[in-house]
Amino acid sequence: MKHALFLSILSCAWAQSGIDVPAIGIVADPSGSLRAVQGVAGNFLLGPPIATGVLSAACSEQLCLAKTDSRILSATGQADAPPGRAIFGFDGDRAIVFFAESRAFARWNKDRLEPLDWTVDDDVLSILTGNKGIEVALRRDWAAVTNGPVLLLREGVLFATADELVFRHRDGSEARFELTGGESITPMGPHYAAIRAGAVTFALRLDPGYEQLFLLPGSAP
Amino acid sequence: MKCVVILTLLVPFAAKAQIALYVLNGSTATPAGAALDLGRVAAGDTLSIRLRIKNIGTSVANISRFAADGIGFTTDRPSVPFPIAPGSAQDVLLSFRATAPAVYSANVQVNSQINNISVIAVVSVVNGPSLTVFPVCTGSDGPPPAIDFGRVQSGQLRLCNFSLQNTSAQPMPIATFQVTGTAFRISSGPKAPFTIAPGDATVFVIEFTPATAGLYSGALAIETRTFALSGTAFDSPLPKPLLEFDSGPMQSAQQRRLTMRLPSAAPVTASGFVNLAFIPDTTLVTDDPAVVFLATGTRTLPFSVTLGSTQILISGQTSATFQTGTSSGRIRFTLSGISTDGDPTTTLTIPAALLSFDTTTAARRTGNLDIQLIGFDNTYAAGAMVFTFFDASGQTLQPGAILADFTQAFRTFFTKTQAGSAFQVRVSFPVTGDTSGIAGVEMKLSNSAGTTTTHLTFQ
Numbered sequence: 001m002k003h004a005l006f007l008s009i010l011s012c013a014w015a016q017s018g019i020d021v022p023a024i025g026i027v028a029d030p031s032g033s034l035r036a037v038q039g040v041a042g043n044f045l046l047g048p049p050i051a052t053g054v055l056s057a058a059c060s061e062q063l064c065l066a067k068t069d070s071r072i073l074s075a076t077g078q079a080d081a082p083p084g085r086a087i088f089g090f091d092g093d094r095a096i097v098f099f100a101e102s103r104a105f106a107r108w109n110k111d112r113l114e115p116l117d118w119t120v121d122d123d124v125l126s127i128l129t130g131n132k133g134i135e136v137a138l139r140r141d142w143a144a145v146t147n148g149p150v151l152l153l154r155e156g157v158l159f160a161t162a163d164e165l166v167f168r169h170r171d172g173s174e175a176r177f178e179l180t181g182g183e184s185i186t187p188m189g190p191h192y193a194a195i196r197a198g199a200v201t202f203a204l205r206l207d208p209g210y211e212q213l214f215l216l217p218g219s220a221p
Numbered sequence: 222m223k224c225v226v227i228l229t230l231l232v233p234f235a236a237k238a239q240i241a242l243y244v245l246n247g248s249t250a251t252p253a254g255a256a257l258d259l260g261r262v263a264a265g266d267t268l269s270i271r272l273r274i275k276n277i278g279t280s281v282a283n284i285s286r287f288a289a290d291g292i293g294f295t296t297d298r299p300s301v302p303f304p305i306a307p308g309s310a311q312d313v314l315l316s317f318r319a320t321a322p323a324v325y326s327a328n329v330q331v332n333s334q335i336n337n338i339s340v341i342a343v344v345s346v347v348n349g350p351s352l353t354v355f356p357v358c359t360g361s362d363g364p365p366p367a368i369d370f371g372r373v374q375s376g377q378l379r380l381c382n383f384s385l386q387n388t389s390a391q392p393m394p395i396a397t398f399q400v401t402g403t404a405f406r407i408s409s410g411p412k413a414p415f416t417i418a419p420g421d422a423t424v425f426v427i428e429f430t431p432a433t434a435g436l437y438s439g440a441l442a443i444e445t446r447t448f449a450l451s452g453t454a455f456d457s458p459l460p461k462p463l464l465e466f467d468s469g470p471m472q473s474a475q476q477r478r479l480t481m482r483l484p485s486a487a488p489v490t491a492s493g494f495v496n497l498a499f500i501p502d503t504t505l506v507t508d509d510p511a512v513v514f515l516a517t518g519t520r521t522l523p524f525s526v527t528l529g530s531t532q533i534l535i536s537g538q539t540s541a542t543f544q545t546g547t548s549s550g551r552i553r554f555t556l557s558g559i560s561t562d563g564d565p566t567t568t569l570t571i572p573a574a575l576l577s578f579d580t581t582t583a584a585r586r587t588g589n590l591d592i593q594l595i596g597f598d599n600t601y602a603a604g605a606m607v608f609t610f611f612d613a614s615g616q617t618l619q620p621g622a623i624l625a626d627f628t629q630a631f632r633t634f635f636t637k638t639q640a641g642s643a644f645q646v647r648v649s650f651p652v653t654g655d656t657s658g659i660a661g662v663e664m665k666l667s668n669s670a671g672t673t674t675t676h677l678t679f680q
Contacts, residue, residue, distance in 0.1 A: 019627075019634040022579070022595045022645040040579045040597055040643045042474040043511045043547050046518060191580070200516075207580070214476055215542055217511075217518035 025059035025189020026050070026066070027216065030199045034066050034073075037188060037216065041205050046217050060090035061190040065097075065108060072097065077111030089127025089134065089152075090187070096134060098124045126185075128152035151185040151193055155206055158185055158193055165195060165204065167211055177204070177213040239278035239335040240305065245271040245312065257329065257342040259317065263349025263445040267318040267364065274331055275310040282333040284311070289342065291327020293319040319346045348389035349446050350417060355382040355537075357490050357525050360448065368441065370405075370429040370452030371490055378558035379429040379452065379492050380408065380523050382537075385443065387417035395444050402439015404431045405450050426523075459526070460485050461563035462533060464495075464554050471569050473599040473642075474577065475545045476515065479554065481524060481533035492525035493558030495535060497543060501550040502573065503601040505632060509546035509641045516541060524556075547597035547641040549573040573600045573670040581664075583677035585656050586649075592662065592677065595645040601635050602669040604628025606648070613660040623650075 024037040024044065033049035034057055056067040066073045067086040084101030088108075095108040096116075100123070105116040123139040137150045137157075148160040156169040160182025167175040181197045188194040188203060194216070195202040201216040243250035244257065250273050262268040276282045285302045289295070298313035305311050319325055324345050331338040354360045358381035360368030373379040387393040398413035400406060410425020417423055431437050431454030439450035460483050467478040481495065497520050499512040514522050516536055526533045535541040545552065552569040578596035585591075592608070604627045610618040625648065635642060652659075661678045 019630055019644050019646045021638055021640050022643050038640070038643070039511060040474055040547065040577075040595065042476055043544055043597065043641065043643060045511050045640060215515040217513055217515050217544070 021045070023189070024192055024203075025187075025194075026057050026064050027186075027188050027194045027201060027203075028054040028057040028066065029201065029218075030196070037192075037203070041210070041212060042214060044203065044214065044216050055085045056087070056186065058088040058090070058187045059189045060095075060187060062093045063090055063095060063108075065095060067097075072108065072113060074108075074111055079108075079111060079113040081106075081113060087124050087127055088187075089129045089136075091129035096127050096129060098127060098136075100124070125150040126152040126157075128154070130154060148182050149185040149195075151187065153187075153193075153206065155208060158204065158206075160185060160195065160197075165202075165213065167204065167206070169208075175211045179213065239276065240282045240284070240331065240333050240338065241275050241277055242329075242331055242338050242340060243273040243275060245273050250275075253329075253338075253340050255340060257340050259342055259344040261345045261347050261445045262317065262319075264322055264346050265318070265320050265364075266349065266366075266446055267316055268344060269314055269316040271312055272315050272329075273310050273312050274305060276305040276307055278335060279307050280335070281306055282335050284331060284333050286330060286332035287313060289315055289327040289329045291325060291342070293317050293325050293344075293346075294327040294329075294342065315342065317342075317344050322346050322348055347445065348387075348391070348393065350393055350395065350443060351386045351388050352443070352446075352448070353384040353386065355384070357381070357492060357527060362446070365449065366446055367449040367451065368427075370427075370437075370450065372453045372455055373429055373431055374457055374489065374491060374560050375431050375434045375454040377430070377491070377493065377560060380525075381427050381429065382424065383410075383427065384422045384424050385417065386422040387419055390419050392419060393417045393444075397442050397444050400427060400439060400441050400450070402437065402450055404429055404437045404452065404454075405439035405441075406430070455489065457488055458560040458562050459483060459487055459489070459491055461561045462556060462565045464565060464567040466569070471545060471571055473545055473547050473549065473571055473574060474597060476542050477545060478540045478542050479535070480540045481535060483526060483531040483533065486529045486531055487526045488528070490526065490528045491559055492523060493556055494521050495524050495541070496521045496555045496557060498553045498555070499546060499548070499550060500553065501548045501601075503548065503550075505601045505635050506548065506639055506641075508639070509548040509550070510639070511544050511641050511643075512546040512548075512552060514541050514543045545569075545571055547599050547643050548601070549599045571599065573668075575670050576603055576666045576668050576673040578673075578675065581675055581677055583662055583679045585659075585679050588651060588653070590650040590652055590656060590659065590662075590679065591647055592649075592664070593645065593647045594666075595643075597641065597643040598631070598668045599642050600669040601632075601642055602628075603642075603644075603666065604631045605667040607665040608648075608650070609663045609665075610659050611661045611663065612658050615660075618659065 021038045032054050034051040034054040036047035038045045053068045054066045065088050069083050071078050072081045082099040082102045087098040089096040097106045105118040107114045125137040128135040146159050146161045150159040158167050163180050165177040165179040182195050184196045186194050193204045203214045203216050205212045242253040282305045283302050287298050295316045326343045329340045329342050370379050394416045396414045406428045408426045408428040411423050429452045434454045437452045441448040462481050465480050499509050522536045524533050524535045549571050554567045556565050576598050580595040582593045606625045608623045664675045666673045
């Protein structure tokens with residue numbers, strides 16, 4: 001009877017909240033232009049440049065950030081920042097930011113950058129925030145595995161060797177993809193990582209059971 | 222003292238009345254003046270200008286000395302002394318070459334029994350850009366700086382790729398960047414003026430499209446350096462190229478590989494373009510913008526084949542990856558800029574398919590059950606949906622199947638966005654009371670290819 005009551009409401013009051021082109025995330029293309037990525041697996045569309053001179057970009061489900069030489073940009077604001085590339089570790093609508101040149105940490109919170117008095121004596125490859133606190137991948141910790149890029153993920157860790165891309169899951173299982181010369185790995189969105197190899201940008205789908213490596217459309221000169 | 226001043230003033234006047242020095246630019250002669258700025262020249266390059274010594278007097282002038290005293294300057298002239306009759310002229314060549322960047326000068330002197338001329342020539346030696354010529358063209362910075370476009374079938378196109386590099390430690394401004402000559406044209410690259418950062422490079426492409434068979438020449442001027450362009454056109458088609466694809470059925474939302482080869486060795490080196498076009502089955506959209514070559518995100522790529530080879534390189538690679546989009550229809554591949562024995566056009570059919578989903582989620586919210594779908598409908602006919610809710614034991618909850626029809630909303634979306642058929646939609650069911658008894662939902666989603674059934678569990 002209880003079920004019949006609310007289901008009778010269901011049957012006549014459904015609503016769809018609008019149909020949109022699926023948003024996948026953002027990526028900084030090889031020329032430094034920030035572009036929105038839309039579509040579904042195997043079918044990607046790159047939007048027009050949103051910003052130029054972008055050195056680093058990353059996206060989570062709730063927040064996208066981009067780093068130019070002197071600023072951090074979000075969808076709602078921007079703030080002055082130290083020069084050079086940045087590593088982002090997202091925590092809901094906030095983020096921990098590491099500035100590679102100055103090896104300084106800061107917290108991005110409501111479009112403001114708050115310096116953190118953390119210090120590190122090595123290169124930070126990736127930052128992951130979660131229930132267990134903040135996890136940081138340092139170059140020396142990964143030196144025996146790879147001298148390429150590393151991205152910590154809730155599902156595991158993604159790293160590039162000279163000729164492979166490896167997605168190592170939390171349970172130790174691995175998915176390997178042939179990829180030569182991976183230079184950087186960034187979170188493109190909640191379901192994809194962007195891997196730069198020269199002038200080519202790949203997109204790795206991260207959903208468990210659906211891991212697959214794709215190419216992103218290039219930018220015509 | 223007064224007489225000395227007067228004589229000093231008269232000397233230049235008298236000199237102008239006898240022999241005079243001019244700079245030739247083509248057939249135009251301009252008085253050299255007291256200083257001659259030769260401009261800039263790239264280190265290691267040779268700069269030459271033609272000078273004219275003219276006797277504008279009424280008696281024969283015997284030229285006893287013609288010299289350019291300065292490091293790197295040379296002259297090409299008759300042996301001195303040589304006479305110049307009244308009203309006549311003698312042309313000479315003044316050249317300069319140095320390898321170290323600096324400002325150089327020389328005193329250019331012309332002496333005769335009537336009057337002497339002294340002109341200071343100044344030239345700046347700068348680091349010039351380094352040009353790399355990629356196959357199928359050949360050439361180099363020189364000397365002499367020259368680029369050969371090779372043999373091209375008349376009426377067809379040859380593309381030559383170049384990289385212009387600044388090997389110096391200073392920014393390199395490029396004010397002059399242009400091509401002259403029939404059949405030669407810059408098809409892509411930077412527009413002057415531009416600056417190349419230290420250690421950086423910029424790429425550009427020059428087209429060679431000879432209309433008829435024959436020899437062609439032109440020039441590429443880059444700042445301080447001019448490259449001679451040459452090419453030959455002939456009449457001969459290639460054997461019909463074969464367009465092939467990686468194995469597996471063609472479907473939407475795929476990234477597939479195109480390879481091209483010749484059935485027999487190429488009789489000539491040739492280049493052109495491979496183009497793709499998409500013709501959707503539906504009339505709701507006119508195109509699918511995701512159907513592109515992934516290397517550039519465009520629908521055209523250059524290709525080339527070398528004499529004697531069967532391998533066709535696409536953008537310099539052995540294959541080109543393209544997306545099949547999210548629309549049923551036909552992808553048509555054509556070749557342009559090349560003449561072949563037969564039409565190599567190849568068409569792929571992307572069949573209509575059931576609705577396909579990347580992500581499906583079902584979640585409870587206070588007062589609502591939310592179902593989110595991310596996928597695509599390559600028939601552009603989605604909209605009819607049936608939802609049936611279940612309890613934890615798998616029993617259907619009343620009132621059973623709930624029909625929803627979003628056909629018009631989907632049609633409006635597809636028509637408005639013209640971005641393929643990928644979509645994300647959230648369907649919410651308002652509820653009252655305890656929703657914990659609702660464990661899952663079965664969805665039947667239909668398009669013109671059939672019905673997709675999906676089961677979701679509420680999180």
